[in-house]
Amino acid sequence: MINYAPSGRISFIGLILAIIIVLIAGTVLGVIAYLISKTIYLVPVSPLALAFLSGLFATLAVHWGKIRNSIIAILIGLLIGTVSYGVYRVAEYAGALVEIAQINAVKDISGLIAQVQGGQRQLDLFLEREVGQGGFLGFTEFLAQEGMTITRTGSSSSTGGITLVDESLYIYWAIEAIVILLIAAGMARSSARKPFCEDGNRWLKDSDFQMVGAINNADVDPFKKALLANDFITAGAILAVPPPSGGALVRMVRCGGATEQPDDDIIMTVTHKNRRNRVETAFTGMMSFSAYNMLWNAVQQRRGGYQQQQPPQQPPPGGSGSGYQFDF
Secondary structure, X not given: OEEOXXXXXXXXXXXXXXXXXXHHHHHHHHHHHHHHHOOOOXXXXXXXXXXXXXXXXXXXXXXXXXXXXXXXXXXXXXXXXXXXXXXXXXXXXXXXXXXXXXXXXXXXXXXXXXXXXXXXXXXXXXXXXXXXXXXXXXXXXXXXXXXXEEEOOEEEOOOOOEEEOOHHHHHHHHHHHHHHHHHHHHHHHHHHOOOEEOOOOEEOOHHXXXXXXXXXXXXXXXXXXXXXXXXXXXXXXXXXXXXOOOOEEEEEEEEOOOOOOOOOEEEEEEEEEOOOOOEEEEEEEEEEHHHHHHHHHHHHHHOOOOOOOOOOOOOOOOOOOOOOOOOO
């Protein structure tokens, strides 16, 4: 057995799909974050919410695009983090333009453009007088000079609390951006490392795995070491001993065609409950079908029920592991 690792494969169509998803989702998240911030902005809840939502859509993009490459997944997470936070900042500038332009109902697009351009000229003149430059950069510098006050309920421009201004506010913005990028990239990477059946070209669901036994929590590491060393006698002995209630569960799924082949991959997961009573994966491994047969034989020998080995039950046509029976 070897430790499971993603294949690193991607498809051009899947990559394009993932990029489209993160660009659209990042833009929408940035606009929504700006609209909410006009009413309330909580430190650090608001940036963390944007980070986790960006990460959620990054994982969806990785999943739907079938991205099994960790580096590409990280880049996808960084992309949506950059887009969402960048759009949020640019939306602040656009919102100021709209307010200054005092856009009313217009009958044609040319009238709207004229009003926006007029508002931009007014805003640029103001920014050039206050900070020496206009545009988005001048607006950002103006916000930094104005500062932000963090109170016990969030942030505002009122007095009291901790005031961030100039360099300290730039540092805070940088920390916000870094946190969003890291969380989104980390969630995307975790999604890309989930078990994937290459022969079936699909992500494996929890329901695809069938429990084949359980082991004592204390035997998880020895069991893993024995499998990695291809010591199926020791691994079979550990798996054959009836564990107490609450032991680690051993589950497997076969990735292959409708008929079993010697080069089919068997993906194994060992899960247990942590101190918080939450199920977590101790390790995920991959072995050949022939290695699985040796483990199966070792278990039968240990249980004293070894006879001439019979092939395990065949999976249904097109199952790719779904419905496959592991006869431990």
